[in-house]
Structures are given as C-alpha cells and as structure tokens.
Amino acid sequence: MKLTRALALSLATLGLQGCVLAAAAVPLLATGAMVGKAVLGERTRQAIAEGNDIDPDSIAIASLGEYALLETSELxxxxxxxxxxxxxxxxxxxxxxxxxxxxxxxxxxxxxxxxxxxxxxxxxxxxxxxxxxxxxxxxxxxxxxxxxxxxxxxxxxxxxxxxxxxxxxxxxxxxxxxxxxxxxxxxxxxxxxxxxxxxxxxxxxxxxxxxxxxxxxxxxxxxxxxxxxxxxxxxxxxxxxxxxxxxxxxxxxxxxxxxxxxxxx
Known part of the structure; x- marks a missing residue:
C-alpha cells in the first residue's frame, strides 16, 4: 500500500477533526477505523512526517472518507x-x-x-x-x-x-x-x-x-x-x-x- 494511503487510513482511525496521529501512524493501517472524517492540513502533515521520520512532501493533503469501527478483538x-x-x-x-x-x-x-x-x-x-x-x-x-x-x-x-x-x-x-x-x-x-x-x-x-x-x-x-x-x-x-x-x-x-x-x- 502506498505511504500516502497508509497515512490517510491511519489518520482516519481517529475520526476526529483537529487531532494528530504521529509516532505510530504507519503500522496501524490494516486495523480498521472509527467512523468519521478528517482533513490533513500543512501543520498536521509536518507533525506526522516528524513523528514517522519521513519526507512531508510524500504525504498528500486531502479529505479522508469514512471507515468502519475498530474490532475490540484487535486491541x-x-x-x-x-x-x-x-x-x-x-x-x-x-x-x-x-x-x-x-x-x-x-x-x-x-x-x-x-x-x-x-x-x-x-x-x-x-x-x-x-x-x-x-x-x-x-x-x-x-x-x-x-x-x-x-x-x-x-x-x-x-x-x-x-x-x-x-x-x-x-x-x-x-x-x-x-x-x-x-x-x-x-x-x-x-x-x-x-x-x-x-x-x-x-x-x-x-x-x-x-x-x-x-x-x-x-x-x-x-x-x-x-x-x-x-x-x-x-x-x-x-x-x-x-x-x-x-x-x-x-x-x-x-x-x-x-x-x-x-x-x-
């Protein structure tokens, strides 16, 4: 899965406006997510890049769609x-x-x-x-x-x-x-x-x-x-x-x- 998609999915797990997922963003993409929408802005993009030691230009700024709830069995x-x-x-x-x-x-x-x-x-x-x-x-x-x-x-x-x-x-x-x-x-x-x-x-x-x-x-x-x-x-x-x-x-x-x-x- 491409990095931009991975970060989009992991941010969508939060389903909250204005929240930032940083250090553990990439490994979470396959787990499912909370319902909601988020918008990835420039300041958020920089924070995610810093937390994951990646190039911020590789992260797309985009609106994210809706996803299913986390299964409690995954916790x-x-x-x-x-x-x-x-x-x-x-x-x-x-x-x-x-x-x-x-x-x-x-x-x-x-x-x-x-x-x-x-x-x-x-x-x-x-x-x-x-x-x-x-x-x-x-x-x-x-x-x-x-x-x-x-x-x-x-x-x-x-x-x-x-x-x-x-x-x-x-x-x-x-x-x-x-x-x-x-x-x-x-x-x-x-x-x-x-x-x-x-x-x-x-x-x-x-x-x-x-x-x-x-x-x-x-x-x-x-x-x-x-x-x-x-x-x-x-x-x-x-x-x-x-x-x-x-x-x-x-x-x-x-x-x-x-x-x-x-x-x-």
Whole structure:
C-alpha cells in the first residue's frame, strides 16, 4: 500500500477533526477505523512526517472518507488488574454506567451553555462513546520527555474501557510538531499501548481547548473528561474572577468530570 494511503487510513482511525496521529501512524493501517472524517492540513502533515521520520512532501493533503469501527478483538490484552483508587474507580464506574444506559439520548460531559454556570449538559448527537484526558499540568504544558512509567490504576482502567468500545482521547496545548514525542510517551507508558488513541494538539497558535472538546463531541459521545485542574473541564474556569461563582458546577465533579493525577507529569 502506498505511504500516502497508509497515512490517510491511519489518520482516519481517529475520526476526529483537529487531532494528530504521529509516532505510530504507519503500522496501524490494516486495523480498521472509527467512523468519521478528517482533513490533513500543512501543520498536521509536518507533525506526522516528524513523528514517522519521513519526507512531508510524500504525504498528500486531502479529505479522508469514512471507515468502519475498530474490532475490540484487535486491541491488546489488558494488563493484570490492579486496585483502583477513588478517582479512577469513579471514572470507570461512571463510564460503564453510561454505556449500560445506551448512547441514544445520552448527555455528554460538556456544558450546554457555560455562561449560565449551571450543570446543564450538552446532548450527544453521535453514538460512539469517548472519554477525554488532559495531559497538561496546571498552568504548564506537558513535558515531552521523562521516564516512562506504568500507572498501576489508570492503565487497566483505560484497557477495560477500550475493551467496552470506548475511545480514549488525549488533549494538550502542545503544537503539532510535538505530536511525535507525545505519542511516544503515551506508548512507552502503556497509556496508549497501540498508538491508536485520538490526540488533540493546538491546530493553530492560541487555539482554546474548548474548540477541540466541541470537535470531539461532533463525532463522539463525550461521556467523561479527566484532568488535574477544573480548567481541564471547561474554559470558563480560565476567566472566572471569583471561583466560587462556579459553585453550581461542583456536582459535575465525579459525575462526568474527574480530577486525577496528571498521567505524564
């Protein structure tokens, strides 16, 4: 299969606008994909080329078509179960409960209107379940290097959710040229052992995470968001002068929003 087709197929596995697949793009082309469309732009092309050590001019800039869902049988065997701490256990229970209820008519973890400061959730239009995990520590960008460690509670939690058909997506304010290094860290830590998970970086300088969260909601039912800071759940927390004004949103913590230790910090 030609390289351009291979990269197109592997990007299509994500089925998400604005996400970048980097380090493990080429080996994934035969596995099937999530339904959706993506557009490969110049900045994305450069990031993919860097992550795979190939000539960026060999990658076509084109719209991608629709593909079938990944078979869960293609996923790696989960690691041995480990005791879950409170946050991870709540995340897993919440997601499993939502799956049991069915995606039809499901409400997402995104606010329908953040300006109201009320926990009214946006309804899902898509039926593919997903959770989103923020990789940036509070007030910082995630590190691009560091010792790869296994997370005894988070790794089996994510493995179990993938086996139930849940897409695990990652988000950071790093730029596309950093996608290869981010992907390597996720693979080495086994947080994304196959390199297939959707990865959202900034599509252009200054882009807010809220736009990427909304992009994910267009193609998936975003059941849960996990991060180490409330700003990881909605950009409204960036602008609040008085944090207590958002007190009405606290019921979302543990019920769609989950405060967890930063996975790669």
């Amino acid at each position: 790696p065997a989960p690691v041995a179960p480990a005791p879950l701490d409170g946050a991870y256990a709540d995340l897993r229970i919440h997601t499993s409960t939502a799956l049991a209820a069915g995606m039809d008519g499901q409400f997402s973890a995104l606010l329908a209107d953040p300006t109201t400061l009320q926990p009214t959730r946006a309804r899902c239009e898509a039926e593919v379940p997903a959770i989103l995990i923020d990789l940036d520590p509070a007030d910082e960008l995630m590190a691009l290097d560091g010792r790869a460690e296994r997370y005894p509670a988070l790794v089996p939690t994510l493995d179990a959710l993938r086996s139930q058909g849940v897409a695990i997506a990652w988000i950071t304010d790093r730029e596309p040229q950093d996608a290869g290094a981010i992907r390597r860290r996720l693979i080495e830590s086994r947080l994304d052992p196959t390199g297939r998970d959707p990865l959202f970086v900034q599509r252009f300088p200054g882009e807010r995470k809220q736009a990427r969260r909304q992009a994910l909601l267009e193609t998936h039912c975003l059941i849960a968001i996990a991060g180490d800071d409330r700003r990881d759940f909605d950009d409204l927390y960036i602008y609040l002068i008085d944090p207590s004004a958002a007190g009405g949103l606290e019921p979302m913590i543990g019920d769609g929003w989950f405060l967890i230790p930063n996975p790669l910090d």
